[in-house]
Amino acid sequence: MSFDSTTLQRIASLARLDVPADQLASLGAEMSAILVLVDQLQGVDTKGVAPLAHPLSAVSEMALRLRPDEACAEINREANMQNAPMTENGLFLVPRVLD
Amino acid sequence: MFSSLAMRTITDFSRALAAKQVSAVELATDVLAKATAAKGLNAFLHVDADLTLAEARAADKHIAAGVTSKPLLGVPIAHKDIFVTRGWRSTAGSKMLANYVSPFDATVVERLRAAGTVCVGKLNCDEFAMGSSNENSAFGPVQNPWDTGRIPGGSSGGSAAAVAAGIVPATTGTDTGGSLRQPAAMTGITAIKPTYGRVSRYGMIAFASSLDQGGPMAHTAEDCALVLDAMAGFDERDSTSLDSEKAKVSIWQGFSAQIASKPRPNGEFAGLRIGVPEEFFTEGLSADVSTRVTEAIDTFKKHGATVVDISLPRTALAIPAYYVIAPAEASSNLSRFDGIRFGHRAAHYADLNDMIATSRAEGFGREVQRRILTGTYVLSHGYYDAYYLQAQRVRRLIAQDFQTAFKSCDFIMGPVAPTTAWKIGEKSSDPVAMYLEDIFTLGVSLAGLPGMSVPCGFDHQKLPVGLQIIGNYFEEPAMLAAAHRYQQLTDWHLQIPGGGK
Amino acid sequence: MTWEIVIGIETHVQLATRSKIFSSASTAFGAPPNTQASVVDLALPGTLPVMNKQAVEFAIKFGLAVNDGQTHNIARRSIFARKNYFYPDLPKGYQISQFELPVVTGGFVDIQVGEGDTATTKRINLTRAHLEEDAGKSLHEGLETPGVSGIDLNRAGTPLLEIVSEPEMRSAAEAVAYAKALHGIVTWIGICDGNMQEGSFRCDANVSVRKPGEPLGTRCEIKNVNSFRFLERAINYEVRRQIELIEDGGKVIQQTRLYDADRDETRAMRSKEDAMDYRYFPDPDLLPLAINETQIETTRGLMLRDGVIDVPGSTRQQLIDAYDLSVYDAQLLTQSRAFATCFFAAYNSSGEQAKLCANWINGDLASQLNRDGIELADSPVNGDQLGRLVKRIADGTLSSKMAKEVFGYMWAGEHGGDADAIIEARGLKQVTDTGAIEKIIDDVLAKNEKSVAEFKSGKEKAIQALIGQVMKASQGKANPGQVNELLRKKLAE
Known part of the structure; x- marks a missing residue:
């Protein structure tokens, strides 16, 4: 499976990564090489094998721990927003959102 | 004036502090000076003497008050810049977070501070921990103290170099596919990646959530046990943090019990069964590494251990499985970097979408972009089953292979990496060639098992070689104890770059 | 030839927890921007989600309530998945939701079709209900900086139960009846405050049209409907639009449309035009959600104790069978727990005048509440007081016209709302001599x-x-x- 520039552009758009036109070819070639590597999975017989999403579930099924419903987070808006590129009156600012 | 130049281990540092030969402030000042002197290594990204000395002063107060509950009181350490810290910037080696200041500390940072350590600064790493050479840092590569023209391994390259160069006795690192073990091997130090879930991921900037584990790097297994004991433990802020009975057993107590001297008439390692997988000794393995690792296993054998031939038949398949799962999780984990709440925002853009896409393109380096694209692709419509689900199925098979192997052995031993440290720039043009270097460490990560790297000699160029010790879940105390006893029989871990001991 | 209308409804129900679904920030409404967004809600680097136990219990309650208290539709193991898309009010770049294995599968909601004594019951089946987190809000007005939107993440991470119906409704009126019935259930069992103005109960309608007997037509999803009235209008508009489009030789395109209440029309959303590829996968930060029999039985026990397992459906039936009320009256009296409680109180103090009590509650009381814009819980006249007024109508003391006058005085708070005291003081006894x-x-x-x-x-x-x-x-x-x-x-x- 090769990573043609249409595929690359579609995936880059999904991933919200701007790929400059002059890099499409080289990045596409690198992606194709990676796909050759991961395509080695296709021949493996995994019939009847359940996917393993969490490593420790390999031994025994793990279950989610739940938190009591207590509102206790300390919120320091100033500290939390100190890294924001653009703010106004406690709001994060972005170029105008449509709809 | 006091100099810690001759001091290597935490024990060295602790003894000097306990004997009042040196105060924590004096020690911190000295370590900061060493870090400055070693600037060329590019191991440290952020150093702030005020912050460090404030922690040292607090440690001195505790020492003066006779506090004994803090096992690492006054000991200088440094954190991989993947762990967020309130004072020092937290960049994950990325331009995206070049000026990022976290409003909270990572659990690991909190715990090590509570144990009395003094933080000297933040350490360079591959961007978002993605890499095996530390060349993917936005802030430049790290040099290997054994040969400054070579890579220190990655992604915890700065953490490895800072210990190997003798700046600090211990550092923190993270391991997603080998990022603690491989740089430890390449710089001749000891490191352990614990069982998945032992060390809280809260405050670790995420790469691949189901694989990421924090762990210590130090010269000795004993120091690793000390630091890991302080780092590990249940954290309610991490849903994958373990609170089982097995996880509650103290690593240090388990380690201490294991190393307690008792008569071993049939040899130091009598009764220990070591599994050696044939798949770890194939043509891709360099001759020097093969020889050193075999010699190390022979040392165990000479002292009573039994060596068992085992098979991990899907060793090579761990590479494609890992390079599907890790990028898939990463592509999603890194979506929060959109230039809105924090991180790099492009100066010029047409609209909202363009702002996000341009900021991400400018903020992320090439390797990170490749992994985001790979991950997005394997999760996208029509490919999910063939790549992501198939990789997770292979992952289960790999985990089962390890369980089968552990029926006939206590530990699995082999090389950490196929080669010793390569030259900076040598492999950076071929991402896939770099991925193949991870072949011996990926399976352990996919299965969530604990894995160690222990120094076991040098190649013909005097570059360090690491022995990998893989244990079953929660076997860290026994692994650390075995490594410690090996280190009582050898002195590879005490070698210093530039000659001498 | 007539057209058949096919409607399915997706409802986002905000769960009435104190804290958010994956963080311990408060869910209270109306705080200054970003003062109720914790580091987890802001998705700051290094933060991780931890699931709220109460939200799980609420999901169990809902599962029991829409299945006559039976437990088989509650998943013993369900999976949180990441729904990946970029939007400025979605801080992580993905929403934690449930995809392949939701917490509730199946169940049903009975609705009343038609009005008055000719009303009949229709069962609307549920496809699923799943837990997920809400997004934040984008604000476009009142900013000094030109050309920008402001992002407030206070709402981000508020727990939602998304309830998906089968496409079994055949008119806007049925869709509204379904939405009202569902609203009744979630407020009845106490998992949602039901406040539609604040967005606690939001409906999206999937609307398509077809000729009877033909396969389903292409559907459009209408979003942004925040009242039952608008839901009805939006669907009616959309149905007209689709029929006109097809009859003019056009084709309906599958898209998301926004209802504009001011213009009473729907229009395509610009931002959702791209075909979405959400790249769902199990969230590696969260293990599978396990629900065991003990948890379900405990919740069921609590619901029985509190009388809430007695869901609107069965209380409604009881009102019809044992109190001899019409389907229509019974439906109105079970629109919420407050109405049902009011009825039973009135019935008891009225000398068991079921029909009169129902008429008064659904008539004068409901319209007075509506006029004053207040909830039944805040009504100056309670069920017991109203029942004592009804008693005086039944025994001939008051004509219905006089009763209305007395009710007016009760509403104004005269004599503590005591009907007899008002009748006495104002000399309002009916002459029967x-x-x-x-x-x-x-x-x-x-x-x-x-x-x-x-x-x-x-x-x-x-x-x-x-x-x-x-x-x-x-x-x-x-x-x-x-x-x-x-x-x-x-x-x-």
């Missing part, structure tokens, strides 16, 4: 010879004028039934 009424009638007949003559010549209507005169002379206190009867008797003499 035959002698007294006959005397008035004699008077009226003497003064209205023309009307009497008309009536006797066969003009039936003329009696109305006479009754009116009698009532007027009695200052409205004479019993109208009695007046009618006595008057006819006299005229026949």
Whole structure:
């Protein structure tokens, strides 16, 4: 499976990564090489094998721990927003959102 | 004036502090000076003497008050810049977070501070921990103290170099596919990646959530046990943090019990069964590494251990499985970097979408972009089953292979990496060639098992070689104890770059 | 040939937890921007989600409530998945939701179709209900900086239960009936405050049209509907639009449309035009959600104890069967727990006047609440007080007209809302003394010879004028039934 520039552009758009036109070819070639590597999975017989999403579930099924419903987070808006590129009156600012 | 130049281990540092030969402030000042002197290594990204000395002063107060509950009181350490810290910037080696200041500390940072350590600064790493050479840092590569023209391994390259160069006795690192073990091997130090879930991921900037584990790097297994004991433990802020009975057993107590001297008439390692997988000794393995690792296993054998031939038949398949799962999780984990709440925002853009896409393109380096694209692709419509689900199925098979192997052995031993440290720039043009270097460490990560790297000699160029010790879940105390006893029989871990001991 | 309308509804129900679904920030509404967004809600690097236990219990409650208390539709193991897309109010770049294995599968909601005594019951099946987190809000007004939107993440991470119905509704009226019934259930069992203005209960409608017997047509999803009235209007608009489009030879395109209440129309959303590829996968930060039998049985026990397992469906049936009320009345009385509780209180203090109580609650009380824009819980007249008023109608003390007057005084708080005290103080007793009424009638007949003559010549209507005169002379206190009867008797003499 090769990573043609249409595929690359579609995936880059999904991933919200701007790929400059002059890099499409080289990045596409690198992606194709990676796909050759991961395509080695296709021949493996995994019939009847359940996917393993969490490593420790390999031994025994793990279950989610739940938190009591207590509102206790300390919120320091100033500290939390100190890294924001653009703010106004406690709001994060972005170029105008449509709809 | 006091100099810690001759001091290597935490024990060295602790003894000097306990004997009042040196105060924590004096020690911190000295370590900061060493870090400055070693600037060329590019191991440290952020150093702030005020912050460090404030922690040292607090440690001195505790020492003066006779506090004994803090096992690492006054000991200088440094954190991989993947762990967020309130004072020092937290960049994950990325331009995206070049000026990022976290409003909270990572659990690991909190715990090590509570144990009395003094933080000297933040350490360079591959961007978002993605890499095996530390060349993917936005802030430049790290040099290997054994040969400054070579890579220190990655992604915890700065953490490895800072210990190997003798700046600090211990550092923190993270391991997603080998990022603690491989740089430890390449710089001749000891490191352990614990069982998945032992060390809280809260405050670790995420790469691949189901694989990421924090762990210590130090010269000795004993120091690793000390630091890991302080780092590990249940954290309610991490849903994958373990609170089982097995996880509650103290690593240090388990380690201490294991190393307690008792008569071993049939040899130091009598009764220990070591599994050696044939798949770890194939043509891709360099001759020097093969020889050193075999010699190390022979040392165990000479002292009573039994060596068992085992098979991990899907060793090579761990590479494609890992390079599907890790990028898939990463592509999603890194979506929060959109230039809105924090991180790099492009100066010029047409609209909202363009702002996000341009900021991400400018903020992320090439390797990170490749992994985001790979991950997005394997999760996208029509490919999910063939790549992501198939990789997770292979992952289960790999985990089962390890369980089968552990029926006939206590530990699995082999090389950490196929080669010793390569030259900076040598492999950076071929991402896939770099991925193949991870072949011996990926399976352990996919299965969530604990894995160690222990120094076991040098190649013909005097570059360090690491022995990998893989244990079953929660076997860290026994692994650390075995490594410690090996280190009582050898002195590879005490070698210093530039000659001498 | 007529068109068949096919509607399915997706409802986002905000769960009434104290803290958020994956963080311990408060869910309270209306705080200054970003003061209730924790580091987890802001998705700051290094943060991780931890699941709220209460949200799980609420999901279990819902599962039990829409399945007659049976437990088989509650998943013993469900999976949180990441739904990946970029949007400025979605801080992580993905929403934690459930995809392949939701917490509830199946169940049903019974709705009433038609009005009054001809109403019938229709069962709407549920596809699923799953837990997920809400997003934040984008604000476009009131900013000093030009050309920007502001992002407030206070709402980000608020727990939602998304409830998806089968496409089984065939009109806007059915869709509204379904939405109201569902609203009744979630407020009844106490998992949602039901406040639609604040967005606690939001409906998206999937609408398509087809010729009967044909396969399903292409559907459009209507978003942004925040009242039952708008839901009905939006669907009606969309149905008209689709039919006109097809009849003009066009084709419906599958898209998300926004309802604009000011213009009463739907329009395509610009930002959702791209075909979305959400790249769902299990969230590696969260293990599978396990729900065991003990948890389910404990929750069921609590619901039984609190009487909430007695969901609207079964209480409604009880009102029809045991209280002999119409389907229509029963439906209105079970629109919320407050209404049902009010009815039972009124019934008890009225001397078991079920029909009269229902009429008063669904009629005068409901319209008065509506006029004043208040909830039943805040009503100045409670069920017990209303029942005591009804009692005085039943025993003939008050005519219905007089009762309305008394109700007005009760609403204003006179005499602590006590009907008897008001009747006493204002002298509002109905005159039922035959002698007294006959005397008035004699008077009226003497003064209205023309009307009497008309009536006797066969003009039936003329009696109305006479009754009116009698009532007027009695200052409205004479019993109208009695007046009618006595008057006819006299005229026949």
